[in-house]
Amino acid sequence: MKNILLTVLRLIALFIVYLVLFTVSSRVNNPPELQSMFTPQQLDQAVIALPIVSLIMSLVLAYLALRSRWHGWQLAGALFAILYVLSYFLGWIELLAFPAVSQNMPAGMVAGLLTSGLILAIPFSLLAVWILEKTRKIPVENQGNNRLHMPAAEWTWKITAGAILYTLVYFVFGYYVAWRTPGLPKFYGGTDPGTFPGQLANVARETPWLFVLQIFRGLIWTGIGCIIVDMHKGKAWEIILATGLSFTVLMNASLLFPNPFMPPFVAHAHMIELVSSNFVYGILLSVLLLWTPTQVLRTNRAAGVKNGIPG
Numbered sequence: 001m002k003n004i005l006l007t008v009l010r011l012i013a014l015f016i017v018y019l020v021l022f023t024v025s026s027r028v029n030n031p032p033e034l035q036s037m038f039t040p041q042q043l044d045q046a047v048i049a050l051p052i053v054s055l056i057m058s059l060v061l062a063y064l065a066l067r068s069r070w071h072g073w074q075l076a077g078a079l080f081a082i083l084y085v086l087s088y089f090l091g092w093i094e095l096l097a098f099p100a101v102s103q104n105m106p107a108g109m110v111a112g113l114l115t116s117g118l119i120l121a122i123p124f125s126l127l128a129v130w131i132l133e134k135t136r137k138i139p140v141e142n143q144g145n146n147r148l149h150m151p152a153a154e155w156t157w158k159i160t161a162g163a164i165l166y167t168l169v170y171f172v173f174g175y176y177v178a179w180r181t182p183g184l185p186k187f188y189g190g191t192d193p194g195t196f197p198g199q200l201a202n203v204a205r206e207t208p209w210l211f212v213l214q215i216f217r218g219l220i221w222t223g224i225g226c227i228i229v230d231m232h233k234g235k236a237w238e239i240i241l242a243t244g245l246s247f248t249v250l251m252n253a254s255l256l257f258p259n260p261f262m263p264p265f266v267a268h269a270h271m272i273e274l275v276s277s278n279f280v281y282g283i284l285l286s287v288l289l290l291w292t293p294t295q296v297l298r299t300n301r302a303a304g305v306k307n308g309i310p311g
Contacts, residue, residue: 010131014062017127019054021120029116031106034260042258049256057087060249061128064242069233071134078227080125085224086250088117090217097213100188104261147290148230154293159222162285166218167211169284173277175199181269187262221247225285240286247282248275 038046061079068075092113095102102110129135150158175196179185185192190206193199203210225243232239252274259267 010133011059011062013131014128015055015058017131018058018061018120018124019051021124022054022057023050025116025119028119029109029112031109033106034109037106037260038258039260042260045258049258053253053256056249057253060246061124062132064228064231064246065128065132065134067234067238067242068134068231070231071137072129075134075231076125076129078231079128080121081227082224082246083125083250084117084121085220086247087254088113088121090220090251093213093217097210098188101261148226150292158288159219161288162222162225163215163218165284165288166221166281167214169277169281170214170218171200171203172196173273173280177276178269178273181265183263184266184269187266221281222285225282225289229286229289236290239290240283243286244279244282247278251278 035043061083064082065075065079068078070078092110095105095110095113179190179192179199190202193202225247228243228246229239232242234242252271255267255271255274262270
């Protein structure tokens with residue numbers, strides 16, 4: 001009972017830390033004119049969303065820390081990478097690619113996003129390790145595993161497959177979940193050809209660089225997935241769910257805030273698109289990373305690898 005109470009108190013402390021740091025980092029990033037872009041109703045919604053976002057973000061990150069076999073600086077670095085990349089860096093890249101949204105933002109806000117993320121992610125990652133008492137090495141948790149021990153050739157094709165898989169998920173969900181929303185293509189200055197192949201043809205003709213950009217983002221997503229899979233000490237099923245949950249929450253929790261830069265129907269369509277696609281991709285990527293080809297499986301059976309997916 002005492003341990004449960006202490007854990008709850010630590011989670012509450014971590015929630016408060018995230019809430020404070022998020023508020024401070026937002027004030028640094030958000031220009032003064034931003035507040036005038038919100039309606040009174042949206043300002044009220046933002047006040048309600050702030051503790052909710054802070055709670056779910058801090059809980060997911062706390063879960064990753066508590067279920068990690070890492071400790072100290074290694075764990076702090078992993079938490080920083082996961083939080084900063086998923087919550088800030090990947091979104092920043094996307095904003096640069098779609099000026100229909102970024103051009104509506106106040107000057108300096110897009111550039112300041114990266115600084116804002118650092119103000120939040122660095123101290124939070126360090127404090128999380130300390131608050132959750134993960135500063136010291138615990139021999140059982142620090143034992144190695146065979147999850148990501150693979151030949152260079154397997155690393156190459158898995159990382160490549162992870163990037164391509166992300167690109168495929170991005171365009172499939174982008175078209176069927178978001179792009180077919182009435183009025184959304186017009187917002188971005190595009191059209192709906194009526195078919196997925198037709199949409200890919202439009203992208204290839206009008207913005208061919210978008211394929212390369214999403215493959216690049218897919219490589220980053222894959223790298224974060226590798227960190228989560230390697231650090232997690234749970235069974236395969238828990239790692240798979242943890243990856244899907246982390247990709248979904250850490251990337252999209254901020255969507256609970258009202259968005260003054262796009263019409264509500266566009267923001268709603270993107271929320272559904274991103275939540276569903278990030279979760280599906282997280283599941284598929286972790287299965288891909290955990291899957292062991294037959295030849296390697298036979299070699300590693302003595303190390304406890306079973307059923308093609310190490311636990």
